[in-house]
Amino acid sequence: MTTVAKNGGTTPKLIIEGLSKQYGAVTALEPTHLTVPTGEFLTLLGPSGSGKTTLLQMICGLVEPSSGRILIDGRDQTQTPVHQRDIGLVFQHYALFPHLTVAENIEFPLRMRALSASEIKQRVKDVLKMVQLDHLAARFPRELSGGQQQRVALARSFVYQPSIILMDEPLGALDKKLREHMQIEIKQLHRETGATIIYVTHDQEEALALSDRICLMNHARIEQLGSPHEIYAHPATAFAADFIGISNIFRGRVDNSNGETRLATRHGHFRLPTGASFSGAEAAIVIRPEQISLGGGNGNTVVGRVTDAVYAGSETRLIVDLDEGETVIVRLPPGQPTPGYGERATLGWNPDAAVLVP
Incomplete structure (x- = not known):
């Protein structure tokens, strides 16, 4: 009901x-x-x-x-x-x-x-x-x-x-x-x-x-x-995140083995948003394309190869195939240097910019 x-x-x-x-x-x-x-x-x-x-x-x-x-x-x-x-x-x-x-x-x-x-x-x-x-x-x-x-x-x-x-x-x-x-x-x-x-x-x-x-x-x-x-x-489920707008979704299992709760995925162990709660062993994090930036930093990172860059006037939409076989979409502001087709790219995001969903 x-x-x-x-x-x-x-x-x-x-x-x-x-x-x-x-x-x-x-x-x-x-x-x-x-x-x-x-x-x-x-x-x-x-x-x-x-x-x-x-x-x-x-x-x-x-x-x-x-x-x-x-x-x-x-x-x-x-x-x-x-x-x-x-x-x-x-x-x-x-x-x-x-x-x-x-x-x-x-x-x-x-x-x-x-x-x-x-x-x-x-x-x-x-x-x-x-x-x-x-x-x-x-x-x-x-x-x-x-x-x-x-x-x-x-x-x-x-x-x-x-x-x-x-x-x-x-x-x-x-x-x-x-x-x-x-x-x-x-x-x-x-x-x-x-x-x-x-x-x-x-x-x-x-x-x-x-x-x-x-x-x-x-x-x-x-x-x-x-x-x-x-x-x-703040999508409540992976379906909501996927249906409303463009989302990058990483699924995995909650891991407490090293003293800090992280999400273990095939792309690595990702830090979770501050105060995130979960009720089961499996979960997913959702990151909107505008929350991802080029380069590493002290947040979560993934690495892949650029397969397309779509210019849309107010933004450039970067398509990156990760080494582990998934695709990530990134929105970059106009004027920001964009890697070319086939080039390697490191993508990063602040853990608090993501949302944890069941």
């Missing part, structure tokens, strides 16, 4: 109590507990089959849970039909009505709720201005770019001020530059409206850029929950 502590001091918008889903002998989601405060941007992140989409679909009512409860604003919504849950949905494929203009697409959920004509007009005007599409109100979806269509889909979800907005891979169909631009727009919309957003993606960079918290999922359960900084800088 996965249990996540409540975020004290903030009124919960959503509470998940022991929610699970079984398809015969297959477990799509283990019994899971999760609390989402009002106004939070929470990202469900994980590989295919991790349970993130199943969880999202149960929250919105598209999938019936095998057990557990869903509370929205303190009310049990577990058996409430999807159209009565006051939830906005944004999908990867925008699902715009092709025969309606931009304004008419945005009006649609308001008309379904029988709002007055004057209120509909004002809300549509406000949200069009918010997504910077007021000059395109009379156009049809086919006359818009992909980014503009996505902004219409976002505006349609925000306009009726739903209790929660669920986004399922909403930027997956966009190219990299447009996706990065839309990330900024979604973040601004969230800041301006204070909406509670639950966002599903498999893109870890997107999750780091957008989220107040990330709910990292693996094997139908929550692997780790925390802020982007917490999950990146």
Whole structure:
């Protein structure tokens, strides 16, 4: 069972109590507990089959849970039909009505709720201005770019001020530059409206850029929950370290034979971070590429041969094959001398820059 502590001091918008889903002998989601405060941007992140989409679909009512409860604003919504849950949905494929203009697409959920004509007009005007599409109100979806269509889909979800907005891979169909631009727009919309957003993606960079918290999922359960900084800088498991960002992971056995606790690996005995705790004989240390430097020093060191150096503008990414057969990735700041292909390189890091994981 996965249990996540409540975020004290903030009124919960959503509470998940022991929610699970079984398809015969297959477990799509283990019994899971999760609390989402009002106004939070929470990202469900994980590989295919991790349970993130199943969880999202149960929250919105598209999938019936095998057990557990869903509370929205303190009310049990577990058996409430999807159209009565006051939830906005944004999908990867925008699902715009092709025969309606931009304004008419945005009006649609308001008309379904029988709002007055004057209120509909004002809300549509406000949200069009918010997504910077007021000059395109009379156009049809086919006359818009992909980014503009996505902004219409976002505006349609925000306009009726739903209790929660669920986004399922909403930027997956966009190219990299447009996706990065839309990330900024979604973040601004969230800041301006204070909406509670639950966002599903498999893109870890997107999750780091957008989220107040990330709910990292693996094997139908929550692997780790925390802020982007917490999950990146302090991964709780080797999976979390490997999935979020680029990591160098050295596995081994805890060795106390020489009066100092070290991790015995095939690359040598590495000093552990100060205060590191472990519960078993086997463990791993995680070092991010930016924490490794060229040269030795009084920290931990490994030696290998440079197999590639990738220039990326703000950094040079050095790929080094260690003598014992593993690969290490190093991020070097611009302007730092870089060894060439085939040259020997000694890499070092401060033990306290690493993280010990089970």
